[in-house]
Structures are given as C-alpha cells and as structure tokens.
Amino acid sequence: MVKTKPVYAFEEADSKKRMLLGGKGAGLSEMTRLKLPVPPGFTITTEVCNKYYDNNKKLPKDLMPAVMKNIMKMEKKTGKKWNSTTNPLLVSVRSGAAISMPGMMDTILNLGLNEKTVEGFAEQTKNPRFSWDSYRRFIQLFGKVVFGVNDEKFDHVLDTAKNAQGVTDDSKLDVESLKTIVSEYKKICETHTKRKFPDSPKEQLELSIEAVFKSWMGERAIVYREKNGITKDIANGTAVNVVTMVFGNMGDDSATGVVFTRNGHNGKKELEGEYLINAQGEDVVAGVRTGQNIELLKKDMPKSYKELYNACSKLEKHYKEPQDIEFTVEQGKFYLLQTRTAKMSAGALVKTSVDMVKEKLINKDKALLRIPAQQLEALLHRTMDESKVKDFKQLAKGIAASPGAASGIVVFDVKKTIELGEEGKKIILVRKETKPEDVPAFFSAEGILTSLGGKSSHAAIVSRGMGKPCIVGCPELKIDYNNNTCTANGITIKEGDTITIDGSEGTVFLGEVPTVEPKVTKDFEQILAWAQKAKTLGIRANADTPEGARLARQFGGQGIGLCRTERMFNGTDRIGLFVDMIMAENVEERNQVLKKLGQLQKSDFIEILKAMEGYEVTIRLLDPPLHEFLPNPEELVEKIQKLKAENKTDEVNDAEVVLKRARELAEINPMMGHRGVRVGITYPEIYEMQIRAVFEALVELTKKKVKAHPQIMIPQISSIAELNHIK
CATH class of the missing domain: 3.50.30.10 (Phosphohistidine domain)
Structure with missing residues (x-):
C-alpha cells in the first residue's frame, strides 16, 4: 500500500482520491491539471482530520512542518513572502469533505494579515482602504470560526460605523473608520477569549486548520450528514485547503461570483449565477448582498466572461455533470476557486439527465443513476x-x-x-x-x-x-x-x-x-421509460382508491402490490355504513349492510383494475381489528357524561350501545389479536362480500374486454389451519 502524505500541493495530488483530498481539494487539483487558472495552494488530507480526533483533538506533530514547507512552495510560485511587511502572502483556509456539504463547515479568508503586514499590503496594492477592509473581514471570520464569537457583536460595530458615516454599504467606509473597526473587533475577540489576538501568521494558520477540523463534528455538519445519509464510507472527515488569496474587492476591475453551468432551478442549458463587483466571495454565498445576473458580466467584464464561459464548458464536459463554480476576478485577471457537482432541483436533475443523453455526454444508465430516488419524489409534490x-x-x-x-x-x-x-x-x-x-x-x-x-x-x-x-x-x-x-x-x-x-x-x-396534483413532464416520462427498460426488479404501487391507482399508472407503476380494502370504507358516504355493519346484532342485519358495502367495493375494484389493465393488483381483504372503526371507549365515556348532564336520554342510550360494543371488540394486543383472517373466520360474511365484489368486478371487466388481473391477499395468517378454514 502506498503511504500517503499529510499535505499535497494541488499539482502533486491525485484528484481521483476524493476520499483523501475531499471534493474541494480534488477539484482544485484537477483544475490545476487541466491548466485552468487556479491560485497556488495545497490540501491537508482527511486522514489528518481523523488523526486529529484519534489524538484527543490535537494536530499531528508532523503536520505544521509539512504545512510550512508547502507555504515556501507557494512563496516561490507567487513571488510573495509569508509575514512580509512589503509583499505579504495571504491565504484562505477552506474545508472540503468528499461529499459536498454547502456551508456546513468553516472558511477563513485573508489569513496572514496583522498590524505590520496590513501596512505592507496597503503599500503593495496602493489601496489602504481595501487592505484595512480585508483585515477587518479576516478578524471577523477568524473570531467567529476559531474563537466562537457571535457574528452579531461584529455586525453591531459595523452598523454603528456605517450609521456614523451615513452610509449603507460596507465599501463606502473610509480608512479611518475601518481602522477603528479593526481595533473594536480585536477587543471583542480578546474579551471573549481572555487572550491577545494572534499576530503570528503561523499561529493564525495552525488555529484555523484546527478550527476547520472541529467544524467536521459541529452540530450543523452532523445534522446535515444525518439528514442526507452521508456515512463514513462515503465521507470520513474533512480536508483543509490552503489557497493563495485572490481578491475580488480590489476595485471596479475586480469581482467575485458563483455560477452553475446549467440552470439549477429548471435544468436549462444556460449559465445561471451571480457576481458582485468589488466584493469577496463570502458576500455572494452568504447572501449579504444580492448579486447581479451572470449575463451582465458579459458587458461589465467581457474578457473575464469569455474565460468563465470557456471554463464552464470545459469542466462540464470533463466531469460529465453540471458544475457549481466559484470564481474571482482580481484587477482583470480571472481565477477559479472551486468546482463541484451542482446541487439541483428534482426537475432540473431530470431535464439535465435527458438533455445530456441527447448531447451524448452521458449514457442512459448514468442518466438514471445520477438522480437520487428520494429527490425524485419532489416531482410528485x-x-x-x-x-x-x-x-x-x-x-x-x-x-x-x-x-x-x-x-x-x-x-x-x-x-x-x-x-x-x-x-x-x-x-x-x-x-x-x-x-x-x-x-x-x-x-x-x-x-x-x-x-x-x-x-x-x-x-x-x-x-x-x-x-x-x-x-x-x-x-x-x-x-x-x-x-x-x-x-x-x-x-x-x-x-x-x-x-x-x-x-x-x-x-x-x-x-x-x-x-x-403535479403534472408529469415529457422529460420525466422519458426517465421513467428508460427506467422500465433498465430495471431488473419490478416495483408495484400501494393504492387504495381509483384516483391513487390512476396516479400510480401515470407515474409508470406496473401493478399494485397492496390495495388495502379497509381504506375504501373511510369515505364520508361509507364509514357510517361500516359502523352499522359492526353494530349489527345478527347475521341478517349484517348482510343487509354488507350488500350495500359490496356494491361500493365492486365499483372501486372496477376502476382500480381498469386503471391497472394488464397488470396484477393485489387486493388485501379486511385487515384491522373492528374496534378501530369505533370511537375510543374513554372518549365515549366522557361524551356520555356530558349527554347525561344535558338530559339527552336517547343520545345517551345510543352512545352506551356503541360503548358496550367497543369494549367487546377492544384488543389488548391489536397487532396480533382479533384481526385479519381471524375476523374473516368469526364473520365469514365480511370476506364473502369482499371476494364476491372482486369477482363480480372481474366478470364485468372481462365482458368489456378489459384485461384485469386481481390477486387476493388474506392478511395476518398465523397457522395453516386458518388458511385452510378461510379457503
């Protein structure tokens, strides 16, 4: 077995090792391999994350030397220097599990800034306002992610400063205001932690790496994994990506944005996304400012739009999946910061699957497998x-x-x-x-x-x-x-x-x-048709009404595996009759009611069998215990007491009769007691009525040349004697 390293530069990593590098690291590595414009950086593997937890939440001793070695490589590639007062190297620290978990773990931007490097950064960029704003953003993110400071404390300081200057946009704050905010932000962190805010970039980086690892076991990440079925075998720990900072907030020739290679809402083949001029990426993702439609970038920055369009096309063809891409334009230079499979609505997944087969990008099997069954259910809403x-x-x-x-x-x-x-x-x-x-x-x-x-x-x-x-x-x-x-x-x-x-x-x-009810689209019909041809296991629907059977057929159902006949008695025009049948004092009375119920069941069976013409329909005879169709005895006792208080004698007598019958039929163990076949043995006339209704429906449909295939299920059999008796 090949021994893995704790840290891989993007150009060194094997992007196929997604479990090791995480999705973001694998994407950055692959984009680097494809010669796309990716800022230099490196990935700390998911194995290090697991070692961190195995080691009682302590970073492995060999990690930081390996990290600093890769920082030196970044210095050579960028020409910038770590902790420099003239040309500082700044980085972002980003999480990245093997399975995309948008926003569930933590990110820190502008790491490497301190009281000295911020001045050097201002000199390098010739833009003091931008430099101090970057420092302000770093302290807020670092304070929130590493120290656990509530965002609202920072927001209060920022809002106070904006109100004092009479501005509504962060970008309108002047340098002096930003310096004051930086000072206030540091005080917030120091009050919260009872320690000085770290100025050493190495210490900042070490604390940030640890914070990202901690976020893997944060509440929101755990809940997201549980709800989305993300288990250890498909995502075990998070990687950490350390990437050279590129800035979308260096002026009007800079921008940041997120783009989907196809419309995530409806699946159309068009770029969908937003960008902000003179902003950082978190502003778009967090929704702090509402971005401009990506199409407008064609006018604002035609060169960058062309590079983005070409990158989108190249990445989608390479991954054979619509991509969710983060990008930044720094003073006219275009960079890609992330690519991952796009999260799409169920309708968009269906449309893109069909379209990509037509485009010969994927085959039909891939088209079917890329749509999660639980998400497909949304189309039925x-x-x-x-x-x-x-x-x-x-x-x-x-x-x-x-x-x-x-x-x-x-x-x-x-x-x-x-x-x-x-x-x-x-x-x-x-x-x-x-x-x-x-x-x-x-x-x-x-x-x-x-x-x-x-x-x-x-x-x-x-x-x-x-x-x-x-x-x-x-x-x-x-x-x-x-x-x-x-x-x-x-x-x-x-x-x-x-x-x-x-x-x-x-x-x-x-x-x-x-x-x-929703409408079935042509693309959905196409997916269902491909699924019918590809399937090796037949699936039947559960349907208890003609409407349910027709809907199941509409969505490709080939037969009914369970038709619960007791559900047919729940209608307002039927439940009263069924209660009358239960309350009948002798067989003759019961048969009179059953005759009416039989006609209703026959009409339902005709419509259900007609809807599923050519396919089997498994009809289950009455299953629940009879007491479930009567009022709760405790509720009846309360009702009787109220009626007595109101001197409603006739109603009291009627309610007492029902109470007596409910108590007679009550079950200690309703799951295994007098129900199903045992009700059919005790009251054979009930099952006789149901079976007669099935066969009368079959005869009537056969006369009309409708190919009906009913199957009868006898429920709750616990011995061969019960089956022999009911036959």
Whole structure:
C-alpha cells in the first residue's frame, strides 16, 4: 500500500482520491491539471482530520512542518513572502469533505494579515482602504470560526460605523473608520477569549486548520450528514485547503461570483449565477448582498466572461455533470476557486439527465443513476392551484430559488422553528439571510423565505438540495426580528400568521393557497421509460382508491402490490355504513349492510383494475381489528357524561350501545389479536362480500374486454389451519 502524505500541493495530488483530498481539494487539483487558472495552494488530507480526533483533538506533530514547507512552495510560485511587511502572502483556509456539504463547515479568508503586514499590503496594492477592509473581514471570520464569537457583536460595530458615516454599504467606509473597526473587533475577540489576538501568521494558520477540523463534528455538519445519509464510507472527515488569496474587492476591475453551468432551478442549458463587483466571495454565498445576473458580466467584464464561459464548458464536459463554480476576478485577471457537482432541483436533475443523453455526454444508465430516488419524489409534490391564486393577496415577489409550493405559519427564529416542527406544525422560516448554523431549522420548515441573497446564496443552494421551496432576494420584505414581524407593500405579517410561498415563481401570498396534483413532464416520462427498460426488479404501487391507482399508472407503476380494502370504507358516504355493519346484532342485519358495502367495493375494484389493465393488483381483504372503526371507549365515556348532564336520554342510550360494543371488540394486543383472517373466520360474511365484489368486478371487466388481473391477499395468517378454514 502506498503511504500517503499529510499535505499535497494541488499539482502533486491525485484528484481521483476524493476520499483523501475531499471534493474541494480534488477539484482544485484537477483544475490545476487541466491548466485552468487556479491560485497556488495545497490540501491537508482527511486522514489528518481523523488523526486529529484519534489524538484527543490535537494536530499531528508532523503536520505544521509539512504545512510550512508547502507555504515556501507557494512563496516561490507567487513571488510573495509569508509575514512580509512589503509583499505579504495571504491565504484562505477552506474545508472540503468528499461529499459536498454547502456551508456546513468553516472558511477563513485573508489569513496572514496583522498590524505590520496590513501596512505592507496597503503599500503593495496602493489601496489602504481595501487592505484595512480585508483585515477587518479576516478578524471577523477568524473570531467567529476559531474563537466562537457571535457574528452579531461584529455586525453591531459595523452598523454603528456605517450609521456614523451615513452610509449603507460596507465599501463606502473610509480608512479611518475601518481602522477603528479593526481595533473594536480585536477587543471583542480578546474579551471573549481572555487572550491577545494572534499576530503570528503561523499561529493564525495552525488555529484555523484546527478550527476547520472541529467544524467536521459541529452540530450543523452532523445534522446535515444525518439528514442526507452521508456515512463514513462515503465521507470520513474533512480536508483543509490552503489557497493563495485572490481578491475580488480590489476595485471596479475586480469581482467575485458563483455560477452553475446549467440552470439549477429548471435544468436549462444556460449559465445561471451571480457576481458582485468589488466584493469577496463570502458576500455572494452568504447572501449579504444580492448579486447581479451572470449575463451582465458579459458587458461589465467581457474578457473575464469569455474565460468563465470557456471554463464552464470545459469542466462540464470533463466531469460529465453540471458544475457549481466559484470564481474571482482580481484587477482583470480571472481565477477559479472551486468546482463541484451542482446541487439541483428534482426537475432540473431530470431535464439535465435527458438533455445530456441527447448531447451524448452521458449514457442512459448514468442518466438514471445520477438522480437520487428520494429527490425524485419532489416531482410528485403538489403545486399551487392557479385557478385559486387570484383569491389571495400577493404580499411580495423575490427570486425563485427552489421550486414547489409551501404554506405554513411565519416563524423568524431558528430554534423556535425546530421546536414547532417537532410538534408537527407547518412552518415557513423567514430570515433576512440564512447562515450555515441555521440549517437544522431547514429540515423542520416547509419552506424558506429570505429578504436578501440570490440564487447562489446559502439558502438557495441548501434548499434546492433538500427539495424545499425557497424564495430569496425579496427586497420589499422588511424584517423586524425585535418585534417578530415583517412588512411588505404596506402589509405587516406577525409571527404565527399563515403565508404561502411559490418557489417556482418567487411569489409570496397571504393565507394558505390551495394546491393541485403535479403534472408529469415529457422529460420525466422519458426517465421513467428508460427506467422500465433498465430495471431488473419490478416495483408495484400501494393504492387504495381509483384516483391513487390512476396516479400510480401515470407515474409508470406496473401493478399494485397492496390495495388495502379497509381504506375504501373511510369515505364520508361509507364509514357510517361500516359502523352499522359492526353494530349489527345478527347475521341478517349484517348482510343487509354488507350488500350495500359490496356494491361500493365492486365499483372501486372496477376502476382500480381498469386503471391497472394488464397488470396484477393485489387486493388485501379486511385487515384491522373492528374496534378501530369505533370511537375510543374513554372518549365515549366522557361524551356520555356530558349527554347525561344535558338530559339527552336517547343520545345517551345510543352512545352506551356503541360503548358496550367497543369494549367487546377492544384488543389488548391489536397487532396480533382479533384481526385479519381471524375476523374473516368469526364473520365469514365480511370476506364473502369482499371476494364476491372482486369477482363480480372481474366478470364485468372481462365482458368489456378489459384485461384485469386481481390477486387476493388474506392478511395476518398465523397457522395453516386458518388458511385452510378461510379457503
């Protein structure tokens, strides 16, 4: 077995070793191999992360010497110097597991700045404002990630400075204000840690590497892995990528952005994404500022747009998957910072699968295997009823970030969303923007709505991956966390009010808008057709109604594996009859009711068998114990007491009869007691009615030349004697 190193420069690494390098490290290595413009850097492997935890959360002794050796290599490639006061080398420190976990672990930018290097950086760039802003950003990220300082403390200082200068944008702050902010940020960190803020770049780097490893076992990362089925065999630990900083905030000839090689919302073959001029990448991903559509880059920076377009084309053809790409333009020079398989909606996955087969980029087997089954289920979710939408007030319109409709009560707080979700409440999480630590609430919410951010923001990408409806960048939505309200177009919504969001259109409505069944697209039909040809194992649907059977057939179902006949008695026109049958005092009374129920079941069987013409339908005879169709005895006792207090004698007598019967039929062990075949033995007339209804339906359909294939399941058999008796 070849011994691995703890650290690999991008050009040295084998990008096929994704488990060792993590997805980000493998991507940077592969882009370097493809001669694409990637800043120099290196990857600390996932093995080091595991050693860190095996060693009681201490970095291996051989790590930092290997790291510093690679820092020296970066110095030679860039011409910059570590801890230099004239031309300092600055780096970013980024996490990267084998499986993409957007925003779940930590990143630190501008590492290497201190009181001395910031002056050298200002001299080198001829831009003191930019240098001090970079230092300010570094301290905030470092304080949050390494020391665990709450973001709000930094935000308060920043907001105070902006208010004092009368500006709303960070980029408008002058140098003196930024120097003051840096000083205040350091005080916040030092108060929190009871130690001096580290000035040594080596110490900063060592602490940052350790913080990234710690984030692998952070709450949000653990929850994300659990919810997305990310196990140790597919992602064991995180790598750490140390990359030369390139700056998108060095002026109007600099920019940063995120782009998808195909539309992550609908799958169209078009570049989709956003960029910001004079900004750093975290501004786009965090949704702090709403970016401009990537198409506008063609006008703002035509040379960089062309390089981006060519890189997107090259990477998609190479990986044979739509890519999610981060890029930066530093004073006109284009760089790629990351590529990974794009998170897409279920509809986009289906469309891109079909399109890429037509383009001969992938084969049909690959097209089927790249769509997770659980995500495909999102295509079966209901959408807003367009005929009813006009009856509801539109509150706001934002950017459609993840498709689907969702209704729920408005909740602004992350923890409260989780608590109410556990109680079964339907919730729309409403935030200014979302952060990685908010992700546990995403699982509890029906949908997500943010006033800031774009299609490349954290909320959009994570929601899309989860199949949750999401709207971002809704500027008319003014959120007041202090009073738990939001206002748009003169309408104020309080926490607990119900709204509906349409993540396909970006619209927000007051109240609960009715929904309708989804439509099957041609691309979805094509995927299902390919799946039918490729399958080696047949799958049948569960369906208990004609509507369910027709829907199953529409989605490619080839037969019904379980048709639960008791579900057919739940309709408002039937449950009363079924209770009458249970309450019947003799066989004659019971048969009179069963005759009516038999006609209803026969009509259902006709429609179900017709919907599944040519395929088997397994019809299960009555299974649950009879007491389940009667009211709860304890509730009946309470009802009788109330009726007696109201002197309703006739109703009391009726309720007491039902109570007596419910107690007679009550089961100590309802899972194994008097149910299924044993009910059929005790009351053979029930099963006789059901079997007669099946065969009468079959005869009627056969006369009409409909190829029906019913199969009868006898439930809960525990001995051969029961089967022989019922036959």
